[in-house]
Amino acid sequence: MGSEKSPSNIPTVVRQRSDKTLYSSIVNVSNLVYPEKSHNWNGANQLLLTLLNARSVKNKALSINDYLISNDIDILALTETWLGSIADKCVISELVPNGYGIHHISRTERKGGGVAIIHKSNLEIKPIKRKKQLTQFELLECSINSNLFRLFVVYRPPPSRNNKLKTTTFFEEWLEFLDYTTEFSGEIIIVGDLNFHLDDVSDCGGRRFTESLSDRGLVQQVEGPTHIRGHTLDVIISRENSSILLGEPSIEDTQIYNDKSNASLDHFAVHSRINLSKPARLKKSLTIRKINNIDVESFKADIDTNCFIHNNDPDIENLVKSHNSDLKAVLDKHAPVQTKIITMRPNTEWYGDKIRKAKVERRKAERTMRKTKLEVHKLIYKELCVTSNKILIQSKTDYYSNKISDIGNDHKKLFKLTNGLLGNSNDVILPSHQSEFELSNRFGHFFLEKIENIRTSLLSANNSIDDIDPLRADIRFKGNTLTDFHPASIDEVSKIILKANRNIT
Known part of the structure; x- marks a missing residue:
């Protein structure tokens, strides 16, 4: 074998790049204008309005509750709540976190449907009852913060032979409704699911719906698929020149799961910032x-x-x-x-280190998924979402199981706990009063007066009988008559107190 030639060395020069050296002869930095930084570029200090087609809240109430708290949502508009049964109180108790309130309208004539608003309690939201009954779509109208703006939540079921709904009849009611909203001088926001494929230009109903808005100076703000099949069904509508909404609404896969940790939503959530500051926490x-x-x-x-x-x-x-x-x-x-x-913060008393750790891992996976947009990271994120939901459900179950075990045979505390879980706990509202002493006297006088009234009525009913006490008229007393009472001694009172149940509060 002949001798091999070694490759010749190629001389190289390595130096550190310097922006100053590279651009100093080209750009005059002193002439650059730096834009002012916006501290609230993402609207984090403004109200967050979220729209979600829940496809029944009954089997995913706890997951929606956690979604509300985790995303600090101020107003959640729900369609297809499926509320309306006798078990609603229990569902609502699990659905609505502490510090939040709910207004909802249930479908009465058949199952399904229903619209609701879950909102922070420090927001002044009042439902407005409409005089005319709607037949083609469901509507919940609310005034926000002393009528600063009106929020309308709508849901239109897709027409079928069973529900006997017709698109032509819907548009008659819809146009009348839009004319009603234009009469309101303040800002308006209409959100909901109308079941039109607004992304499909060949959808006649969708085109007619869009035209009905533009004829009245209204704009549908949602762009992009809000349904898992790729269509835009959910809407957020405002006036053309309105500044009530900040930027375009964003669409998000919520990863909300039912009680068996299965994905059961076929709609995505739609988020929009409202040009109003978040209220201070209570x-x-x-x-x-x-x-x-x-x-x-x-x-x-x-x-x-x-x-x-x-x-x-x-x-x-x-x-x-x-x-x-x-x-x-x-x-x-x-x-x-x-x-x-x-x-005052939402009630998360069953939150422990295990669930907090699961949420941290879930957020890390979400950031990685958004950064890389790889399918493998999306699958990892979904798996961690399922795990987090299972831990959430188990944590609440273990918390109340332990609480019931600790209560033991104290039926009063057990009744209070189960009453709260079933949604039957009501705050005691006392009459207006200047002091507790004055209020207790009012209660005492009320019952004394009640007793006097009963005695007076008994006397008047027996006024035809002479010299007979009406309280003794029916029964002949054969025992010893009590003529006087002696005050209890300190020892007697002490014995009674020591024998009393110590668990009584």
Whole structure:
């Protein structure tokens, strides 16, 4: 074999690129104008309105609840809620987070359908009842923040032989409805699912629908498929020259799953920012006493030094006042009243480290999917969404199972817990009053007056019978007559208190 020639060395020069050296002779940097940065370019401080065709909230209430909280949605407009049965209270209790309210209209004549608005409680949203009944589509109309703008949620079922709906009749009602909205002087937003293929130029119904909007100076803002089959069915409509909406609506695959962690939505969510600032979070003032920090021995000593036990005032009212004031003074000394301001947040009491970790992993996978747009990363993201949903459901189940076990045989607490889960818990609304003392006296006078009225009615009913007490007219009393009462001693009262159920609150 002959000798091989080694490759000749090619001389190379390596140097660091310098932007200043490269462009200094071409560009005069001093003439550049830098645009002002916008701190709210994505509208994060504006109201977030989301539209979603739920295809029944009953089997995915918890997942929608979590979606609301995770995305900090201010107003969620739902179509096809499928509410309307006797189990609605239980579903709504799981669907609506703490700090949110709901308005909904259910379909009455057949199953399915229904529209709803779930909103943060610090938004003033009031439903408006329409005088004329609609037959071709469902409508929920609400005024927002003292009629600052009107929000309309609509749903039109696709015509079929079973529902006997007709497109021609729909347009008669639809045009009349649009004429009604144009009479309103403020801003309007119409959202919903009309079941027209608005992306298909050959769809006659879709073309006629678009023309009905343009004839009245309205614009359909959603562009892109909102259904898994690639059609635009969901709409967000506003006036042509309106500034109520910020930018174009965005379309998102929600990855909401049902109770069995199966994907059951055939629509995507549509997000839009409203040109109104988000309301401040609700705050609540609490008054607390740190009872657990009390030095028991010192507390007992201070009680013993007070003389209210030995007070011999014959006036029971003065005795009670003295008793209350002395005890309150001792309590204020050892555990003074403290005021605490807390921010009201949605109820996530069953959220633990496991579910938080699952959500972090899900968000990482979502960012990777959006960055690479690869199918493999999309599958990983979907798998983590399913896992997160399973953990969410299991966490809530374990939380309430443990809570029921801890309650044991305390039927009062168990009834209160189950009542809340079934959506039957109602806040006690007391009459307006200046002080608790004044309110308690009003209650006392009410019942005393009621007893007097009953006695008076009994006397008037028996006024024909002479010298007979109406309370003794029916039964002959054979026992010993009670003529006077002796006050209970301190020992007797102490025994009664010690025998009482300590779980009573």
